[in-house]
Amino acid sequence: MSEPITADVRAECRTLTLYLAGFAADELVTLSYARGLVSDAFTKAAGDASLDRALLSLARRGPFAAGLADAWARCFAPAGQLRRRLVLLVAILESTAPGYIAFEPAARGRFVAFVTLFTAGLGFVARLVVALPVVAIARRLESGRSHERATAEAGSGRTT
Amino acid sequence: MRPIVVVGSGPSGVHFARTLLDAGRRVKLIDVGYRRPQPVLPGRRLDQLKEDLPDPISYFLGSDFDGITFPGNEGEYYGVPPGKSFVFDEPVGFAFRERGFAPLFSFAQGGLAEAWTGGVYPFNEAELTDFPFSFADIEPAYAEVARRIGVSGEIDDLSRFMPPHDHIMGPLELDRHSRVLLDRYARVRRRLNEGLGCWIGRSRLATLSRPHQGRGACTYLGRCLWGCPIDALYTPSSTLRECLENPDFEYVPDVYVTHFDYDARRRITAVNGRTGGGSPVRIETDVLALAAGALNTARIFLESIFRETGEILRLPGLMDNQQVLVPFVNLDMIGIPFDPSSYQYHQLGLGLSVDDPRHYVHGQITTLKTTMVHPILQNLPLDLRASRSAFRRIRSALGLVNVNFHDTRRPTNVVTLAPRAGRESELVVEYEPAAGERLHIDGAIRRVRAALLKLHCIAPRSMMHVRPKGASVHYSGLLPMTNGGGTCTAGPDGRSRDFDNLFFADGATFPFLPAKNITFTLMANAVRMARLTFS
Numbered sequence: 001m002s003e004p005i006t007a008d009v010r011a012e013c014r015t016l017t018l019y020l021a022g023f024a025a026d027e028l029v030t031l032s033y034a035r036g037l038v039s040d041a042f043t044k045a046a047g048d049a050s051l052d053r054a055l056l057s058l059a060r061r062g063p064f065a066a067g068l069a070d071a072w073a074r075c076f077a078p079a080g081q082l083r084r085r086l087v088l089l090v091a092i093l094e095s096t097a098p099g100y101i102a103f104e105p106a107a108r109g110r111f112v113a114f115v116t117l118f119t120a121g122l123g124f125v126a127r128l129v130v131a132l133p134v135v136a137i138a139r140r141l142e143s144g145r146s147h148e149r150a151t152a153e154a155g156s157g158r159t160t
Numbered sequence: 161m162r163p164i165v166v167v168g169s170g171p172s173g174v175h176f177a178r179t180l181l182d183a184g185r186r187v188k189l190i191d192v193g194y195r196r197p198q199p200v201l202p203g204r205r206l207d208q209l210k211e212d213l214p215d216p217i218s219y220f221l222g223s224d225f226d227g228i229t230f231p232g233n234e235g236e237y238y239g240v241p242p243g244k245s246f247v248f249d250e251p252v253g254f255a256f257r258e259r260g261f262a263p264l265f266s267f268a269q270g271g272l273a274e275a276w277t278g279g280v281y282p283f284n285e286a287e288l289t290d291f292p293f294s295f296a297d298i299e300p301a302y303a304e305v306a307r308r309i310g311v312s313g314e315i316d317d318l319s320r321f322m323p324p325h326d327h328i329m330g331p332l333e334l335d336r337h338s339r340v341l342l343d344r345y346a347r348v349r350r351r352l353n354e355g356l357g358c359w360i361g362r363s364r365l366a367t368l369s370r371p372h373q374g375r376g377a378c379t380y381l382g383r384c385l386w387g388c389p390i391d392a393l394y395t396p397s398s399t400l401r402e403c404l405e406n407p408d409f410e411y412v413p414d415v416y417v418t419h420f421d422y423d424a425r426r427r428i429t430a431v432n433g434r435t436g437g438g439s440p441v442r443i444e445t446d447v448l449a450l451a452a453g454a455l456n457t458a459r460i461f462l463e464s465i466f467r468e469t470g471e472i473l474r475l476p477g478l479m480d481n482q483q484v485l486v487p488f489v490n491l492d493m494i495g496i497p498f499d500p501s502s503y504q505y506h507q508l509g510l511g512l513s514v515d516d517p518r519h520y521v522h523g524q525i526t527t528l529k530t531t532m533v534h535p536i537l538q539n540l541p542l543d544l545r546a547s548r549s550a551f552r553r554i555r556s557a558l559g560l561v562n563v564n565f566h567d568t569r570r571p572t573n574v575v576t577l578a579p580r581a582g583r584e585s586e587l588v589v590e591y592e593p594a595a596g597e598r599l600h601i602d603g604a605i606r607r608v609r610a611a612l613l614k615l616h617c618i619a620p621r622s623m624m625h626v627r628p629k630g631a632s633v634h635y636s637g638l639l640p641m642t643n644g645g646g647t648c649t650a651g652p653d654g655r656s657r658d659f660d661n662l663f664f665a666d667g668a669t670f671p672f673l674p675a676k677n678i679t680f681t682l683m684a685n686a687v688r689m690a691r692l693t694f695s
Contacts, residue, residue, distance in 0.1 A: 020544055032217045039225040045232050070543040078538075079232025086544050091228045091534040095220035097211040103533045104207075105498040106552040113495030113553035120546040127543060 005034045012060050016089050019059075019066035021102040029092055029099060036088045045084060052081035054142035058135065065134075071127035072135045163188040163410065164694075165431055165445040167417050167460065170271025171679050172666035172686040173451030174399040175305060177409065179690035186408040189400075190431060190443065192267035193413035194246045196274060196397070199389030206382040206530040207500045219243065219386075220532065229535040240275070241386045247275045251416040251436065253584060256455075261480070261573075261591035262630040263455055267416070270397040271453060272633050273679050277384070277505045278393050279524060280311050280364040281676035282684070284323050286517035290672040292643040292652040293688070295323060301684040301691070303327050309394040309683070310372035311364055317349075318361030321511045321520055331362050332369050332378055335502040337493050337527035337556060342508065344492065344615045351614060357513040358611040363506050363524065366394035366680070373402075382530035384504035393505075415441050418584050419464040420448055420662075428661050449654075451665035451686065454478075454635040458575045458668060459587045461639065461648075465658075466577055466585060474576040475648055477569030478591060479637040479673040483627040484605060486523075486561040488612050488619040493557035502529040510561060512607055519566050521604045522675045528558035539623070559617070563608055564675040565601060569637045570594060591629055601626075634678045636667035654689035665689060 013033040017025035025033070036042055059069040059082055073082045093099030106116075163186035166177045177187045200219065201212055210216050221227040222242035240248060247268045256263065266272040282302050285295045303326035314331045315324050334342065345352065345360045352358045367388075368377045378392040391398055403409045417433040430444045450457040458475050466472055510523035533551060536558070540547040572592040577585035609619045639656070642649045649657050650669050656662040665686045667678055 020548065028217070036221075036225045036228075041222075041225040041228055041230065045230065067543060067545055070545065074541075074543045079230075083231045083538065083544075087230055087534050087538050088225070088228060090537055090544060090548075091221055091225075091532070092217060094533050095210060095216050097216075100207065100210045103537075103548060103552065105555040108495065110495040116553045117494075117550050120542060120550040123549075124542040124546040127546075 005030060009034050009037065012056075012085075013089070015060055015062060016066055016086060017093065019063035019070070020086065020089060021093055021099060023102075028096055029089075032092045032096075033089055036092065037085070042084065042088060045079065048077070048080065050142055050146055051077060051139065053146075054139045055080065055082040055135070056085070057142060058138040067127050068131040068134050069138075071124055072131040074124075075128065161186075162444065162446050163408075164447040164449060165190060165443060166449045166451055166665070167191075167431065168271065168450070168452035168456070168666070169193060169269050169396060169400050169411075170266070170451060170453055170666065171273045171396045171683045173271070173449075174396045174403060175308070175683040176449055176451055176665040176686040176690045177403050178308070178399055179687045180694050181403060181406045181408055183690070183695040184408075185694055186410075187403070188410045188412060188443065188445075189403070190412045190415050190417055190433065191269065192251055192416050192436075193411075194249045194268040196246050196268070196270075196387060197243060199387060202389035203379075204381065205500055206386070209383075227532075229538075231538050243386050244275050247272065252438075253434075254416065255580075256587040256589060257578065258589040258630075259591070260593075260629060261478070261589045262628040263589050263635070264630065264633050265455065266453065269400060269413070270395045274387075274395045274397065276395075276677070276679055277524070278366040279506065279509075279677040280306070280313070280366050280680040281522070282323050282325060283674055283676065283681050284321065284517075287520070287672065287674040287676075289518060291670075292641050298681075298684055298688050299323075299325055301688040302680070304687050305680065305683040308373070308399065309366050310368045310375065311366055312369040313364030314362040316361035317353075317359040318509050318511055320359060321522070322364060328364065329372070330369050332365065332367060332503050332507065333380065334507055335527055335529055336496070336499060337490065337529075337559060338507045338525070340490065340492055341525065341527070341559075341615055341617075348614045352611055356607050356611050356614075358607060359511045359513070360525075360611075361509055361511075363509045365505075365507075367503065367505075368392045368394075378503060380501045380503055382500050382502055382504050385531070412443070417452065417460055419460055419467050422464065422468065422659060426659050428659055447661050447663070449663040449665045450668075453666055454638055454668040455575060455587065455589065457664060457666055458638045459577070462575070462577050463585055466579065472577050472579070473648065474574050475638040476571045476574050477637040477640060478573040478575055478589065478635065479567035479569060479670070480591075480630055481567060481632040481634045481673060481675060482565040482593070482597065482601065482629065483632045484563045484565075484601060485625040485627060486563060486605065486608055486612070486619050487623045488559050488561065488617040489554055490557045490559060490615070490617045492616045494554055496556045498529065498556040500530050504529055504531070506562070510608065510611065512604055518672065518674065519600070520675055521563060521565060523561040523563045523608060526560045526562065528555060528560070561608055561612070561619075563604060564632065564677075565597070565604070566675045567637075567673040568594065569640065569671060575638055593629065634667070634673060636670035636673050636678065639664050639668040640671040641669040642671065653692040654685075655693065663689065663693070
């Protein structure tokens with residue numbers, strides 16, 4: 001990696017790793033994430049840019065917000081930028097130590113397993129319910145920002 | 161007498177060559193021959209590689225992350241691990257187009273079988289009905305190949321579909337999930353056999369349960385998918401290494417064969433190709449054996465005739481097994497620990513009897529052990545944090561049945577050429593599924609899911625995946641062996657009926673494709689044919 005990692009990418013990687021695995025990304029994970037974002041395999045997808053920006057903007061606010069954005073994206077934009085970034089990070093984490101431990105089986109008996117499955121499902125539904133209005137607001141804000149950007153660009157185009 | 165020239169180092173080519181050498185013949189094997197990288201840290205388990213490799217990301221995900229299965233990418237659950245990408249590299253100038261078929265080609269040393277899962281399935285008498293020989297004719301060749309490569313397994317309920325032969329060593333150690341499934345099967349066996357026509361047993365595998373022919377036994381590193389680092393899982397490059405020890409054997413790598421020359425009496429005089437650097441290569445020969453894989457053998461055959469006569473032939477009868485992947489969750493395994501020191505590929509098989517025994521349906525049961533988890537997590541109906549949490553509790557309970565279906569030669573499934581000015585022609589592959597195939601598949605999948613349910617396994621229909629045609633890479637049927645005559649066919653010994661000194665040593669000659677991995681039969685048939693003419 002010849003390009004330095006931007007503060008935004010570093011912060012995004014840290015937030016998303018905290019959301020996914022519950023710990024902060026180390027330097028290898030951060031470097032790999034930054035490399036992955038510019039790889040051919042990652043960049044060949046296209047999508048709804050405005051929606052992607054809204055979801056990423058929400059997810060970068062912190063691990064809890066990332067969970068809301070992900071729950072919404074799982075249902076309504078499963079192949080969008082946010083999900084692709086999260087899958088990239090999962091793939092990196094599961095390939096390295098100590099990240100892979102977070103994906104190893106946690107065998108504590110059948111009862112605990114069923115309780116965990118139930119709470120995982122419940123947590124997802126709760127995050128989704130909260131995410132519905134939150135993402136709607138994030139999209140509206142993003143739409144406003146896009147409009148401002150477009151106006152500013154048009155203005156600068158006229159003056160030049 | 162000049163050496164016999166064999167084209168291709170896949171399972172057919174190396175066993176054809178090895179049999180010729182055993183018969184005292186001289187052999188020159190021509191191959192593109194992309195080589196697999198040296199195995200890294202051969203004694204370490206898969207999880208230990210994540211700790212010990214200096215760059216685990218490149219090893220597991222590839223230097224450009226092309227080992228990641230991203231959401232939105234069409235296709236399979238899993239991509240090819242970066243360490244095996246050499247199997248599918250293609251030489252410059254090779255080109256194909258397809259309709260209804262997604263072919264995979266290999267120009268690697270060892271061919272497509274460098275990426276196989278080691279299933280050893282001899283064809284039975286019914287499945288050989290269309291072949292110009294019986295099981296008794298090929299049985300000694302099955303035994304010979306088993307002796308060469310090492311086959312582990314058991315004679316059990318699946319033997320009703322897989323005839324036994326000599327040289328089967330004891331089975332591998334079962335992983336815990338497979339053991340639970342087999343124990344449960346023992347309790348409900350009668351209901352499965354009589355109610356569903358379903359039998360379950362141990363897979364017969366080309367993986368060593370004890371040291372054999374200089375190769376070590378499986379040490380359960382969980383690295384099968386990434387390429388067995390100790391060669392306990394057989395690949396044809398092992399036989400190629402054996403051939404290289406014989407002074408009568410010459411290996412000519414880095415040559416992409418384009419066509420052969422023949423004279424007015426239709427006798428082949430030379431093989432033509434070019435090196436990776438583009439230099440032309442011409443090798444004169446008295447006997448040529450094509451073992452480049454059914455599609456590439458067809459390409460060389462068609463291109464040779466086109467160059468000599470200007471005629472573009474169409475070869476009908478392309479076959480490939482349709483495969484359906486049926487993931488399942490075993491309720492008996494939820495919350496149970498998982499042992500990373502396990503054989504990673506399938507250890508159990510499932511057979512469905514059908515009225516016509518040629519239409520037997522075979523399933524390979526793979527329990528989830530070591531693997532990449534991101535392709536699974538993204539498909540669970542939860543956000544990724546919840547998916548991770550749930551997955552950790554059910555990981556040991558997950559498995560997959562890869563259900564295989566037979567195929568027949570039909571006139572609609574054709575391989576031909578599209579000429580290109582100044583270059584080799586483009587290979588054209590066209591395929592249409594058989595009428596009624598859907599019904600046959602749906603009926604079998606219903607029975608598989610019902611059988612799984614009796615084993616306490618739930619197989620959600622929404623998670624099933626019908627693989628694209630061409631994905632099983634069991635290509636065959638383009639230059640079939642027959643007892644009668646006809647152009648573009650071969651005799652029982654694989655000798656071409658169009659060129660007297662040309663042999664087809666690979667799957668191009670199969671007149672029927674049962675629902676079984678054909679690699680073992682490719683090897684055995686190559687041995688049988690080579691013995692018929694040259695021993």
